[in-house]
Amino acid sequence: MTEQTARTEEEAAGQPETAAAAEPKPSTALDREHAEMKDRLLRTLAEMENLRKRTEREVADARLYGAASFARDVLGVADNIRRALDAVPPEARANDQAGMKALVDGVELTERELLKALEKNGVRQFTPHGEKFDPNVHQAMFEIPDPSVPAGSIVQVMQPGYMIGERVLRPALVAVAKGGPKSGPNSASGNDNRAAVQDS
Numbered sequence: 001m002t003e004q005t006a007r008t009e010e011e012a013a014g015q016p017e018t019a020a021a022a023e024p025k026p027s028t029a030l031d032r033e034h035a036e037m038k039d040r041l042l043r044t045l046a047e048m049e050n051l052r053k054r055t056e057r058e059v060a061d062a063r064l065y066g067a068a069s070f071a072r073d074v075l076g077v078a079d080n081i082r083r084a085l086d087a088v089p090p091e092a093r094a095n096d097q098a099g100m101k102a103l104v105d106g107v108e109l110t111e112r113e114l115l116k117a118l119e120k121n122g123v124r125q126f127t128p129h130g131e132k133f134d135p136n137v138h139q140a141m142f143e144i145p146d147p148s149v150p151a152g153s154i155v156q157v158m159q160p161g162y163m164i165g166e167r168v169l170r171p172a173l174v175a176v177a178k179g180g181p182k183s184g185p186n187s188a189s190g191n192d193n194r195a196a197v198q199d200s
Contacts, residue, residue, distance in 0.1 A: 061165075068164050071123045075162055075170055078118070078125075081111045118162075127160045128172050137161060139171040143178040153177045 084107055092100055115125060128138060133152045144155050154174045161172030 065164065065167065067121065068167075068169060071118065071121070071162075071164060072169060074114070074118065078111065078114055079159065081107060081114065085111065123162055123164050123169060125160050125162055126172065127157050128154050128174060129157050130154060133174065133176045137163075137168050137171055138174050140176045141173050142175050144175050145179045146177040147180045149177045149180050151178050151180045151182055153180070 085104070088100075088104055093104060118124070126137075128134075131154050132150075133140060133154055138154065138161065141158060146155055149155060153176065154172075155177045156175035157172055158175070159173040162169040
């Protein structure tokens with residue numbers, strides 16, 4: 001009786017193993033489905049995060065670069081204020097006439113406030129005097145023969161340039177030296193700069 005019972009138990013124990021081997025385990029299919037769903041969820045979350053970052057970037061760019069047209073128009077006002085200050089002769093500035101001094105001080109204050117407002121909105125002025133000519137941010141108006149400075153150097157700035165963020169809003173109008181020693185180790189780029197000056 002003990003042997004028959006043991007044999008019956010072995011057969012009973014052996015049957016479920018055979019049945020389990022023949023059919024896929026329900027838990028394995030569920031695990032696979034669970035892993036697929038988790039993978040899909042993680043991918044969706046990553047896509048949503050990328051979309052959020054891209055949208056933030058686009059909104060910031062639109063805020064900064066969307067006003068570029070307006071900022072470009074305001075630069076004419078800044079130029080005229082500077083021209084008005086440059087038109088005042090030095091002897092008139094040295095003269096202690098109360099009316100003239102108040103006028104010049106008022107125009108200078110207006111210029112400072114305008115430049116501060118532009119800078120607050122991402123527009124900054126640059127005056128590249130003494131720098132190497134770069135056709136990406138400078139516009140050459142003419143060349144000045146000057147052997148005392150390296151060829152391709154900016155020796156005069158007629159109009160300052162402006163950047164908005166990392167982009168050029170308006171290039172600086174400059175005069176470039178020619179006839180001096182080659183500037184820097186890469187003389188080929190100096191030749192390119194001179195060619196760009198002559199083209200413009």
